[in-house]
Amino acid sequence: xxSVTQPDIHITVSEGASLELRCNYSYGATPYLFWYVQSxxxxxxxxxxxxxxxxxxxxxxxxxxEFKRSQSSxxxxxxxxxxxxxxxxxxxxxxxxxxxxIWGAGTKLIIKP
Amino acid sequence: xxxxxxSPRYKVAKRGQDVALRCDPISGHVSLFWYQQAxxxxxxxxxxxxxEAQLDKSGLPSDRFFAERPEGSVSTLKIQRTQQEDSxxxxxxxxxxxxxxxxxxxxxxxxxxxx
Numbered sequence: 001x002x003s004v005t006q007p008d009i010h011i012t013v014s015e016g017a018s019l020e021l022r023c024n025y026s027y028g029a030t031p032y033l034f035w036y037v038q039s040x041x042x043x044x045x046x047x048x049x050x051x052x053x054x055x056x057x058x059x060x061x062x063x064x065x066e067f068k069r070s071q072s073s074x075x076x077x078x079x080x081x082x083x084x085x086x087x088x089x090x091x092x093x094x095x096x097x098x099x100x101x102i103w104g105a106g107t108k109l110i111i112k113p
Numbered sequence: 114x115x116x117x118x119x120s121p122r123y124k125v126a127k128r129g130q131d132v133a134l135r136c137d138p139i140s141g142h143v144s145l146f147w148y149q150q151a152x153x154x155x156x157x158x159x160x161x162x163x164x165e166a167q168l169d170k171s172g173l174p175s176d177r178f179f180a181e182r183p184e185g186s187v188s189t190l191k192i193q194r195t196q197q198e199d200s201x202x203x204x205x206x207x208x209x210x211x212x213x214x215x216x217x218x219x220x221x222x223x224x225x226x227x228x
């Protein structure tokens with residue numbers, strides 16, 4: 001069965017510092033991979049997605065993620081975080097035959113001033 | 114409207130009551146999804162519609178949960194005889210069809226508390 005693991009429940013970084021949020025998935029075939037952000041009181045917003053092709057994917061708000069098949073990972077990165085990036089981040093996986101998204105438990109990002 | 118809307122935003126129900134949660138998808142979006150998000154967890158899939166057809170209801174936790182989308186637009190998730198374990202945020206998402214089905218746009222959710 002497909003599964004997604006986000007090993008870090010929460011991460012604290014200083015404003016202006018770089019960020020990497022980890023995501024590992026379990027899936028037999030080539031997965032479709034997603035990162036979403038959820039701010040308090042807001043709906044989930046799609047940051048970026050990977051279907052195929054270039055393994056480095058650019059998203060909105062200056063985020064990027066890299067698909068590494070050998071490590072079954074799809075880590076999210078940002079070179080310099082802003083206080084407005086404080087939110088909860090979710091990694092999700094889907095298959096090419098099933099539109100269900102399978103979600104990780106989320107990583108809460110805390111920004112230190 | 115500009116985005117997916119859900120109502121009510123908050124619902125408190127006494128155990129045993131029936132509730133109905135509404136989702137208004139983005140106009141023109143063929144696909145509609147319901148997810149359940151427990152506190153501190155990621156969302157879990159409940160059901161999926163393409164237009165008015167419910168193509169997948171494998172995530173509905175029990176026969177107390179029922180979803181419909183009779184005209185292929187607005188959808189209602191109904192929970193009968195609510196139990197405390199039903200307390201969660203219920204998220205609705207919509208998307209275009211084909212490969213764009215994966216690009217799901219989410220509403221703000223309905224927070225259900227069962228007392």
